[in-house]
Amino acid sequence: MGIPLAHKDIFCTRGLRTTCxxxxxxxxxxxxxxTVVRRLQEAGTVSLGKLNMDEFAMGSxxxxxxxxxxxxxxxxxxxxxxSSGGSAAAVAARLIPAATGTDTGGSIRQPAAFCGITGLKPxxxxxxxxxxxxxxxxxxxxxxxxxSAADCALLMDAMAGHDPLDSTSHPQGGGRFSxxxxxxxxxxxxxxxxxxxxxxxxxxxxxxxxxxxQWFAAQGAEIHPxxxxxxxHAVSTYYVLAxxxxxxxxxxxxxxxxxxxxxxxxxxxxxxxQSRYEGFGAEVRRRILVGTYVLSAGYYDAYYRKAQQVRxxxxxDFRRAxxxxxxxxxxxxxxxxxxxxxxxxxxxxxxxxxxxxxxxNLAGIPALSLPCGFSKEGLPIGxxxxxxxxxxxxxxxxxxxxxxxxxxxRRAPAWEEQ
Amino acid sequence: xxxxxEVVIGLEVHVQLNTRSKIFCACSTxxxxxxxxxxxxxxxxxxxxxxxxxxxAVDKAIAFGLAIGAEINHRSIFARKxxxxxxxxxxxxxxxxxxxxxxxxxxxxxxxxxxxxxxGITRAHLEEDAGKSLHDAYPGExxxxxxxxxxxxxxxxxxxxxxxxxxxxxYLKKLHALVRYLDISDGNMQEGSFRCDANVSLRxxxxxxxxxxxxxxxxxxxxxEKAISYEMLRQxxxxxxxxxxxxxxxxxxxxxxxxxxxxxxxxxxxxRYFPDPDLLPLQLDAExxxxxxxxxxxxxxxxxARFMAQYGLPAYDAAVLTAQRELADYYEAVAxxxxxKLAANWIMGDLLGALNKAGLEIETCPVPAxxxxxxxxxxxxxxxxxxxxxxxxxxxxxEGGSVDAIIDARGLRQITxxxxxxxxxxxxxxxxxxxxxxxxxxxxxxxxFFIGQVMKVSQGKANPDLVNxxxxxxxxxxxxx
Amino acid sequence: MEAEIVRxxxxxxxxxxxxxxxxxxxxxxxxxxxxxxxMQAVPTEGIExxxxxxxxxxxxxxxxxxxxxxxxxxxxxxxxxAEDGLxxxxxxxx
Numbered sequence: 001m002g003i004p005l006a007h008k009d010i011f012c013t014r015g016l017r018t019t020c021x022x023x024x025x026x027x028x029x030x031x032x033x034x035t036v037v038r039r040l041q042e043a044g045t046v047s048l049g050k051l052n053m054d055e056f057a058m059g060s061x062x063x064x065x066x067x068x069x070x071x072x073x074x075x076x077x078x079x080x081x082x083s084s085g086g087s088a089a090a091v092a093a094r095l096i097p098a099a100t101g102t103d104t105g106g107s108i109r110q111p112a113a114f115c116g117i118t119g120l121k122p123x124x125x126x127x128x129x130x131x132x133x134x135x136x137x138x139x140x141x142x143x144x145x146x147x148s149a150a151d152c153a154l155l156m157d158a159m160a161g162h163d164p165l166d167s168t169s170h171p172q173g174g175g176r177f178s179x180x181x182x183x184x185x186x187x188x189x190x191x192x193x194x195x196x197x198x199x200x201x202x203x204x205x206x207x208x209x210x211x212x213x214q215w216f217a218a219q220g221a222e223i224h225p226x227x228x229x230x231x232x233h234a235v236s237t238y239y240v241l242a243x244x245x246x247x248x249x250x251x252x253x254x255x256x257x258x259x260x261x262x263x264x265x266x267x268x269x270x271x272x273x274q275s276r277y278e279g280f281g282a283e284v285r286r287r288i289l290v291g292t293y294v295l296s297a298g299y300y301d302a303y304y305r306k307a308q309q310v311r312x313x314x315x316x317d318f319r320r321a322x323x324x325x326x327x328x329x330x331x332x333x334x335x336x337x338x339x340x341x342x343x344x345x346x347x348x349x350x351x352x353x354x355x356x357x358x359x360x361n362l363a364g365i366p367a368l369s370l371p372c373g374f375s376k377e378g379l380p381i382g383x384x385x386x387x388x389x390x391x392x393x394x395x396x397x398x399x400x401x402x403x404x405x406x407x408x409x410r411r412a413p414a415w416e417e418q
Numbered sequence: 419x420x421x422x423x424e425v426v427i428g429l430e431v432h433v434q435l436n437t438r439s440k441i442f443c444a445c446s447t448x449x450x451x452x453x454x455x456x457x458x459x460x461x462x463x464x465x466x467x468x469x470x471x472x473x474x475a476v477d478k479a480i481a482f483g484l485a486i487g488a489e490i491n492h493r494s495i496f497a498r499k500x501x502x503x504x505x506x507x508x509x510x511x512x513x514x515x516x517x518x519x520x521x522x523x524x525x526x527x528x529x530x531x532x533x534x535x536x537x538g539i540t541r542a543h544l545e546e547d548a549g550k551s552l553h554d555a556y557p558g559e560x561x562x563x564x565x566x567x568x569x570x571x572x573x574x575x576x577x578x579x580x581x582x583x584x585x586x587x588x589y590l591k592k593l594h595a596l597v598r599y600l601d602i603s604d605g606n607m608q609e610g611s612f613r614c615d616a617n618v619s620l621r622x623x624x625x626x627x628x629x630x631x632x633x634x635x636x637x638x639x640x641x642x643e644k645a646i647s648y649e650m651l652r653q654x655x656x657x658x659x660x661x662x663x664x665x666x667x668x669x670x671x672x673x674x675x676x677x678x679x680x681x682x683x684x685x686x687x688x689x690r691y692f693p694d695p696d697l698l699p700l701q702l703d704a705e706x707x708x709x710x711x712x713x714x715x716x717x718x719x720x721x722x723a724r725f726m727a728q729y730g731l732p733a734y735d736a737a738v739l740t741a742q743r744e745l746a747d748y749y750e751a752v753a754x755x756x757x758x759k760l761a762a763n764w765i766m767g768d769l770l771g772a773l774n775k776a777g778l779e780i781e782t783c784p785v786p787a788x789x790x791x792x793x794x795x796x797x798x799x800x801x802x803x804x805x806x807x808x809x810x811x812x813x814x815x816x817e818g819g820s821v822d823a824i825i826d827a828r829g830l831r832q833i834t835x836x837x838x839x840x841x842x843x844x845x846x847x848x849x850x851x852x853x854x855x856x857x858x859x860x861x862x863x864x865x866x867f868f869i870g871q872v873m874k875v876s877q878g879k880a881n882p883d884l885v886n887x888x889x890x891x892x893x894x895x896x897x898x899x
Numbered sequence: 900m901e902a903e904i905v906r907x908x909x910x911x912x913x914x915x916x917x918x919x920x921x922x923x924x925x926x927x928x929x930x931x932x933x934x935x936x937x938m939q940a941v942p943t944e945g946i947e948x949x950x951x952x953x954x955x956x957x958x959x960x961x962x963x964x965x966x967x968x969x970x971x972x973x974x975x976x977x978x979x980x981a982e983d984g985l986x987x988x989x990x991x992x993x
Contacts, residue, residue, distance in 0.1 A: 010466075011466075012464070012465060012466045014969075018465065018466075020465065025465065027977060028465065028977045029976055029977050030464070030465070030466075031459060031464065031969035031973040031974050031976065032459045032464070032467075032969060034466055124952040124953060125952070125953050125955075129466075129468060130466065130467070130468050131466040131467070132466050133465040133466045134465075134466065134468075134696070136695070137695035137696045138695035138950065138951050138952065164470065164958070164960070165468060165470060166468050166470075167468065167469065167470050167471065167696060167697050167698055167957055167958055168468075168695075168696065168697075168698060168951070168953060168955075170953065170955065171955075171958075230941065232937075233937060233938050233940075233941050235934065236934050236935045236936070236937040236938040237938050239931060239934060239935050240935055240938065244692065245695050247500075247690075247912065248498050248500050248509070248510050248690070248692070250509075251500060251502065251508060251509020251510055252463040252465070252507060252508045252509050253465075254502060254504075254509055254913070255979065256504055256507070256562065256978075256979075256986055256988055257462060257463070257464075257507065257562075257975075257977075257978055257986050258464065258465075258977035258978060258979075259979070260979075261979035261980070265989065266989065267989045267990075268504065268988055268989045268990070268991055268992075269913075270915075270989075271988060271989055272502050272913035273910075273913050273914065273915035274915050276912070276913050276914045276915070277914050277915040277916065277917075280914070285912075285914055285916075285924075286924065286927060286928070286931070288912045288914065289905070289908050289909060289912055289914070289924070289928060290928065290931055290932075290935075292690065292908045292911050292912045293904075293908045293928075294935075295500070295690035295691075295692055296688050296690055296908065296911065297688045297690075300690075300692070302939075303935070304692060305948050306938065306939065306943060307938060308948030308949050308950060309941075309943035309946040309947075309948050309949070310938050310941050310943060311948075311949040312946050312947060312948065312949035313941065313943070313946060315949060315952070346930075347927055347930070347931060348930045348931060348933075348934050351931075351934065362952075363952060364951075364952020364953065365952075437962050438962050438963065438964060439962050439963060439964050439965075443965075444960070444963060444964055444965035445964070445965070445968070446964055452971075452984055453983065453984040453985045454971055454974065454975065454984050454985065454986075455971055455984070457971070457974060458965065458968045458969070458974070459969070459974070462974055464974075470958065470960045471957055471958070471959055471960060472959070472960055472962050473959035473960060473961055473962060474962035475962075476959060496957075502913050504986075504988045504991055551991045552985065553990065553991065555983075555985075556982065556987060558989065558990055559980075559987045559988065559989060559990055560987070560988055560989070560990050560991040561982070561983070561985030561986070561987055562985055562986040562987070562988060563984075563985055564986075688911055690911075693950045695950065695951065697957055698951060698953065698955055698956055698957040698958075699956060699957060700956070700957045701956035701957070
């Protein structure tokens with residue numbers, strides 16, 4: 001292929017620093033390549049380097065990175081979204097044609113929407129997690145971020161596929177994604193959930209997304225109302241499960257083998273306590289504390305087990321919906337990109353930026369965000385298309401059909417003039 | 419120990435499974451390599467690395483479950499046990515918590531008094547071993563070697579069914595024999611392949627269980643016995659002076675023979691177990707379990723029964739000989755074509771005695787089974803006497819060589835030539851006329867004197883039966899003056 | 900959330916949270932748990948907990964050694980302290 005691209009700094013790259021946006025790993029040189037890195041290299045792509053991100057992928061604005069924030073090329077005063085903010089901004093700014101990202105609660109789709117690019121969160125298990133630094137193992141999924149669905153499909157051809165090094169990799173994960181793009185929209189059953197158009201949704205975003213959905217109707221798609229009654233609980237469920245898994249996944253960053261080690265530590269306990277305090281930023285520390293709490297003795301059933309049950313109900317919502325429709329459409333985010341610093345003082349307001357993307361990760365289904373218009377301030381607005389398990393090809397085909405007829409995805413920011 | 423107290427013992431045994439590679443990565447499990455030579459991104463818990471389960475570890479766990487008559491759970495779950503320790507690279511141990519692979523089973527144990535006791539096994543689950551901290555080489559620092567990290571372990575948890583140190587030792591020995599039989603572990607206690615923790619408590623007979631102490635680091639049968647005996651006295655002292663036993667972890671000190679509290683472990687542990695999201699449920703179909711069942715070797719109890727039936731051995735002999743797979747194999751090799759009871763006597767007496775004296779195990783026995791078998795054959799075909807055979811055995815054991823070569827080189831072949839023996843006897847009677855006369859006049863005890871003389875002259879090689887018969891004949895004949 | 904609980908979970912997490920940050924962190928955790936509490940309203944009796952999106956079973960790996968692995972030098976290259984192939988830490992006291 002010879003396509004140049006760059007990797008989110010969550011993917012291990014042999015011989016190169018892999019920091020995950022953290023002081024903790026600021027001197028970590030990986031002794032091995034992530035499967036995604038290896039597969040893309042074998043497919044002939046050329047990696048130009050590593051891309052900034054929220055620390056350990058925990059954030060929705062790319063402001064939690066130890067290495068400083070990333071700015072949105074459409075407006076340098078705005079965030080690019082997160083956690084794959086560096087990937088989204090670099091593609092949007094036309095620095096690279098494509099990038100890898102990861103999505104645990106919206107970390108591909110939300111920055112794709114904020115930066116006006118196309119990003120796919122694949123079906124859980126289609127892209128290997130081996131060498132992709134874990135945030136929440138049962139939710140994390142790597143995926144492509146590019147200017148168009150067609151480019152995302154090309155990346156998926158190389159990225160996806162069974163990996164014997166990842167027990168959660170699906171044996172039939174691979175596919176010919178780029179061969180599935182030329183589909184008709186005639187008779188496509190599109191579900192529109194009322195829950196995605198309620199209070200909290202910016203009217204401009206609502207109108208832009210509705211216009212896009214009307215375009216599909218005009219191409220012969222059938223529009224059906226669907227219900228996702230448990231979506232309202234997705235964020236609260238996620239903020240039990242993701243921190244719980246993260247609190248354990250991040251225990252290996254202990255100051256012993258490859259991480260930051262506090263110079264102040266005089267004994268082993270201080271080595272742990274100080275290295276982890278110094279090495280992790282405030283948001284990561286917060287999530288570790290939340291996760292430790294919900295797993296601790298006496299709270300497991302009330303939080304962790306309960307959240308797993310609600311998770312099952314959220315999956316059931318989608319199962320019921322996909323019995324009647326082929327795809328579900330709605331906004332990717334409640335608002336366009338917000339200003340740097342606007343939400344960083346209030347973690348919960350930041351968490352709610354992912355209100356439309358999180359349920360997809362809990363269910364493990366695929367979803368894609370593509371640009372479908374701009375706000376009056378000139379900020380991109382994203383349309384989210386969700387599909388049933390293994391509907392990744394369908395999502396890419398539907399998005400490609402839209403992009404054959406529209407040019408939102410071809411618009412580039414004039415960031416150098418700002 | 420006052421009769422008023424009853425000891426209650428349960429054992430947790432960690433058995434390293436003898437797979438080639440580690441449980442979740444393809445690193446070698448070989449013992450004794452250079453530090454961290456057998457490590458990779460997975461067992462060093464590098465960022466992004468993930469576990470994949472070793473099929474052989476699963477099959478060995480199934481084999482154990484089948485051997486103790488346990489239910490094999492068709493669906494079991496791997497969980498994370500979270501705690502920080504330098505030899506635990508991920509900050510959690512992958513183990514099984516709520517649903518282990520092996521459910522409830524039992525072991526029938528032969529007690530020293532000859533009785534059999536059934537000890538319940540609560541569960542057995544798969545988990546990964548930790549690495550090692552080395553404390554001596556660096557001042558103020560410890561070295562971390564993660565070669566052992568990720569070695570597969572089967573943790574076998576017994577019911578609190580044992581009521582004496584001897585019962586606990588008998589159970590542990592039986593368990594050790596079983597894992598060797600099954601070839602699921604090398605059972606090497608010095609290298610830590612078979613490690614035991616004991617939960618010990620006292621109670622008044624019939625009363626509810628008392629508070630227990632968990633004693634760690636019992637890496638020999640003798641240490642287990644000593645530690646339990648020490649704990650019994652310690653707890654008795656506490657209880658009889660009106661105190662309360664503290665539930666705690668204690669470490670056995672092999673040098674002092676005492677147990678001491680591990681204060682560092684006393685900090686309230688909260689392991690935050692939860693299902694490992696990097697691993698899926700382990701589902702075992704009936705076919706896989708059946709395949710393992712078919713490949714099971716003959717187990718100790720079945721082999722004991724067969725030894726009694728096939729070789730006509732008494733229960734005690736059969737139990738001793740089948741207690742270790744290697745010993746049973748050795749016995750069968752020796753007994754083939756020979757007098758089975760004689761073979762048992764030789765092995766249980768001479769061989770085990772010599773091994774014990776030399777501090778050796780049957781695995782390191784210097785006498786190959788084939789040579790002992792030939793030795794028994796030479797007794798049977800009268801090439802040598804039983805007495806000479808003992809001498810040959812000593813030579814075999816200490817100097818090596820083959821039975822036939824030793825017989826030839828040292829001229830130990832038994833004299834079975836009637837004429838030659840008769841000539842010896844004639845000469846001896848001629849040299850000892852007074853004793854001959856006394857014998858003939860009724861002092862029959864002197865028969866032994868003459869036997870001794872013949873054996874002395876023949877250097878023990880004269881066939882004892884022939885000597886016996888000819889001597890009796892010649893002494894009873896009238897004196898030929 | 901009481902300061903004592905925050906102290907306890909910070910220690911369990913091995914994070915040396917300074918006393919001066921306790922109140923602020925406790926406040927943030929309070930608002931997070933207020934968000935989390937919304938989930939408690941969902942009736943879930945009899946619902947099987949969902950641990951994983953995939954309804955697959957654990958794959959098994961053949962018991963074979965790998966053909967190649969990064970060298971020990973490469974594996975230890977990022978270690979804050981290492982000597983003679985060992986990672987070094989302040990003395991472990993048992």
